[in-house]
Amino acid sequence: MPRKKDGTLSPKRKEGTLSVKEENFCIAVAAGRTVCEAYQENYDTKKTAVKCNSDAYKVYGKIGVKERIRDAIMDRYAPLILEQEERIRILSNTALNGETKDSLKAIDILNKMDGSYIERIEVKETAQITVYLPQKRLPDGV
Numbered sequence: 001m002p003r004k005k006d007g008t009l010s011p012k013r014k015e016g017t018l019s020v021k022e023e024n025f026c027i028a029v030a031a032g033r034t035v036c037e038a039y040q041e042n043y044d045t046k047k048t049a050v051k052c053n054s055d056a057y058k059v060y061g062k063i064g065v066k067e068r069i070r071d072a073i074m075d076r077y078a079p080l081i082l083e084q085e086e087r088i089r090i091l092s093n094t095a096l097n098g099e100t101k102d103s104l105k106a107i108d109i110l111n112k113m114d115g116s117y118i119e120r121i122e123v124k125e126t127a128q129i130t131v132y133l134p135q136k137r138l139p140d141g142v
Contacts, residue, residue: 018064025059030072035060088113 018026021042028038036049039056047055059065082090088110095106111117 018062018068022059022062022065023068026065026068027072029060029069030076084113 024042025035025038028041029035033041035056036052039045039052039059040047043055043059045052045055091106091110091113095103095110098106
């Protein structure tokens with residue numbers, strides 16, 4: 001088992017799980033801080049910018065860190081993203097109750113969402129195709 005700085009044994013983390021510092025690093029990066037800023041905040045370091053970037057990208061490259069940053073970003077912005085039903089409801093309400101210009105625009109967007117503007121053309125045509133294949137020459141006498 002790995003030892004802490006004070007010499008006591010620390011339980012080994014499962015592979016892919018993040019430490020508290022790594023978790024906070026991910027949340028800071030997802031919030032918009034650079035990896036160096038997030039590293040300095042969570043690892044209490046006063047290293048030079050080059051060394052800080054080097055160490056920060058070591059943390060960034062660990063298993064599970066990029067995925068956790070992506071998940072933290074999605075958690076942060078999920079309430080701001082409208083589902084399709086919500087968009088349809090809002091556009092329908094605008095189409096029914098809005099000003100003429102807004103209503104027309106809402107109807108246009110709804111039609112695009114439904115695929116109403118896709119032009120479907122059915123073509124029925126008969127064609128004759130002639131294929132000329134090279135002839136094999138047979139040996140004389142056959």
